[in-house]
């Protein structure tokens with residue numbers, strides 16, 4: 001078989017291989033990537049297949065065999081080319097020109113049934129020219145954590161990439177942050193582009209405005225299709241990116257999520273959330289909560305996320321200046337705070353059951369809720385989950401009903417802030433007709449999943465896996481997010 005024939009070869013018996021792969025990124029030319037080979041692993045055990053994503057690929061989960069996943073996404077048979085994407089990035093504030101896909105590659109691109117272009121990218125598929133001192137691998141625990149984060153965030157309404165599959169690969173890896181040797185995995189992540197802020201930063205570093213413009217045209221054509229025919233599409237692109245990123249951070253904040261490593265190589269040009277390494281969900285509302293143990297100066301702590309994303313957007317202006325007027329860039333960024341506030345307010349009101357209702361005390365309630373969460377240091381997740389569980393139409397009748405249900409939070413009952421919160425929440429409910437209570441109860445259930453992904457929960461999933469190779473708790477938990 002010639003190389004061209006290999007590239008077009010389709011195994012019609014494997015639905016994952018007979019998908020209609022597109023080559024939007026490949027066709028940009030090899031200034032943006034290197035062709036690489038996948039690692040050959042000693043073992044392939046399918047640990048996770050995301051059936052929920054298959055219909056979006058036009059596939060019936062019943063017709064895709066586990067072996068199909070293994071052939072395509074573990075053995076990497078019958079598909080080429082695999083493209084390690086080139087990028088740089090600001091890591092903890094320092095520019096790093098030695099990055100790029102160091103343990104992954106672009107496997108292929110697929111047009112979903114929603115007409116959006118999706119990337120399938122690997123993580124843990126072996127060394128590339130960008131691996132530096134790394135082994136090119138992903139630990140099994142890293143794979144488990146990324147699958148869980150993506151599903152939990154998706155359930156919480158965050159615009160996120162998701163994992164399509166995770167296969168255990170039978171290697172023993174050495175890591176400073178896991179008892180070693182530790183088990184290995186390879187993952188396929190489905191996302192709306194793996195082009196990062198750092199992809200543009202590299203082109204600026206190389207002084208290639210021509211390549212910047214070509215990439216920007218590609219990004220707009222594929223991911224900002226509503227702007228294609230606008231005469232000022234470049235300015236509008238940046239303005240929309242600012243909005244998407246501001247909304248994304250608001251989604252993280254409302255979800256109580258701390259990404260952990262908001263370097264510019266982990267920021268997507270489509271404003272989608274991805275790369276779930278040392279992330280954590282906040283146990284309590286604490287702006288200084290820091291997810292990554294190596295983030296000594298709390299640069300990426302929970303409360304810093306909005307300003308860090310603003311800074312990352314500001315730094316992206318440098319490469320974009322090659323194509324977009326500086327005044328347009330500044331104007332675009334000036335709306336960040338407003339977009340963030342609007343989205344955050346909406347999301348917290350949704351979590352309080354009141355998202356789609358109009359009432360004058362909305363800002364007071366938002367402020368008081370945050371004060372309550374901050375002062376009391378009750379569990380951020382549990383506050384909303386218990387509110388969902390205990391809410392009743394009686395809360396409309398008397399503030400005392402709200403307070404009495406507070407037995408779930410004995411510490412809250414005595415506080416003046418909680419008393420004020422109950423009075424205000426009751427007053428707001430009292431403005432509405434009794435039948436609106438049903439809508440509020442439904443909203444609470446919709447926006448406050450019962451399951452959570454706090455650190456002890458992840459550990460309780462991981463323990464049965466390492467101790468008895470028992471994956472049931474993992475499947476049960478993912479199921480609750482889907």
Ligand SMILES: Nc1ncnc2c1ncn2[C@@H]1O[C@H](COP(=O)(O)OP(=O)(O)OP(=O)(O)O)[C@@H](O)[C@H]1O
Pocket residue numbers: 099100101102103104123130131132133134135136137138261265266274275276277
């Ligand atoms: N084990 C490893 N071997 C080789 N390169 C690695 C390894 N771990 C991380 N890298 C590289 O270090 C850089 C920063 O890693 P980071 O953890 O942000 O990304 P990642 O998790 O590997 O991938 P992604 O951002 O696609 O989720 C990236 O260029 C990544 O490819």
Ligand SMILES: [Mg+2]
Pocket residue numbers: 265266275
């Ligand atoms: Mg990364």
